[in-house]
Amino acid sequence: MEAMWLLCVAAAVVAWGFLWVWDSSERVKSREQGERLGAESRTLLAIAHPDDEAMFFAPTVLGLARLRHWVYLLCFSAGNYYNQGETRKKELLQSCDVLGIPLSSVMIIDNRDFPDDPGVQWDTEHVASVLLQHIEVNGINLVVTFDAGGVSGHSNHIALYAAVRYDSLGDGGGGGFVCLIRAHGLKSKALSHLLCEPMKLTAGLSSSPAHCISPCPLSEKSLSSPSTNAHLLNS
Numbered sequence: 001m002e003a004m005w006l007l008c009v010a011a012a013v014v015a016w017g018f019l020w021v022w023d024s025s026e027r028v029k030s031r032e033q034g035e036r037l038g039a040e041s042r043t044l045l046a047i048a049h050p051d052d053e054a055m056f057f058a059p060t061v062l063g064l065a066r067l068r069h070w071v072y073l074l075c076f077s078a079g080n081y082y083n084q085g086e087t088r089k090k091e092l093l094q095s096c097d098v099l100g101i102p103l104s105s106v107m108i109i110d111n112r113d114f115p116d117d118p119g120v121q122w123d124t125e126h127v128a129s130v131l132l133q134h135i136e137v138n139g140i141n142l143v144v145t146f147d148a149g150g151v152s153g154h155s156n157h158i159a160l161y162a163a164v165r166y167d168s169l170g171d172g173g174g175g176g177f178v179c180l181i182r183a184h185g186l187k188s189k190a191l192s193h194l195l196c197e198p199m200k201l202t203a204g205l206s207s208s209p210a211h212c213i214s215p216c217p218l219s220e221k222s223l224s225s226p227s228t229n230a231h232l233l234n235s
Contacts, residue, residue, distance in 0.1 A: 056146075072101075072138055076130075076159075077114050
């Protein structure tokens with residue numbers, strides 16, 4: 001009886017050891033694969049105003065950094081609606097520093113073409129042209145921005161989604177230049193949900209996940225894990 005008990009214990013120890021070695025091997029393999037993918041990825045975060053990067057996209061940016069993506073940020077306005085543009089530009093740069101986005105990879109557009117004003121409709125073709133130029137110059141292969149609802153419904157947010165889908169800059173297939181690169185948009189939720197449950201944004205998945213607005217599949221599985229707010233969306 002005692003010999004049988006010892007045999008069972010030995011078998012359990014061997015099985016546990018095997019599983020531990022296998023799990024460690026899989027973790028290393030997954031990490032190495034993620035690092036290889038990240039090393040090849042240049043991601044552009046396109047936002048409308050300073051503070052969008054922290055309020056809506058922080059989990060995704062941090063997740064991309066863990067995957068070793070090179071992240072660029074393009075902000076289309078200085079956020080001067082209340083005449084605080086200079087202050088908000090400085091705050092954006094400080095925020096990017098905290099999020100791990102190199103300041104050399106941050107561009108803030110501050111001109112009359114893209115005013116911070118929910119009552120102004122930005123010209124879709126102009127926004128798309130600026131986006132495409134930034135993508136080409138920096139060799140971008142992944143774009144993250146807002147979805148069709150703009151999260152809060154702000155017209156400037158929605159303009160970025162419309163620009164990414166702008167067809168004349170794509171391959172003629174009706175999907176804009178997202179047919180040529182991968183693009184993801186922050187999934188809109190009720191504004192009350194965002195304001196009443198802010199901690200969920202930093203927790204990751206459950207509040208406002210970013211999801212694919214491109215017909216192209218997302219290959220980095222880690223981007224759909226709880227460590228970021230990135231998700232796929234059927235186009």
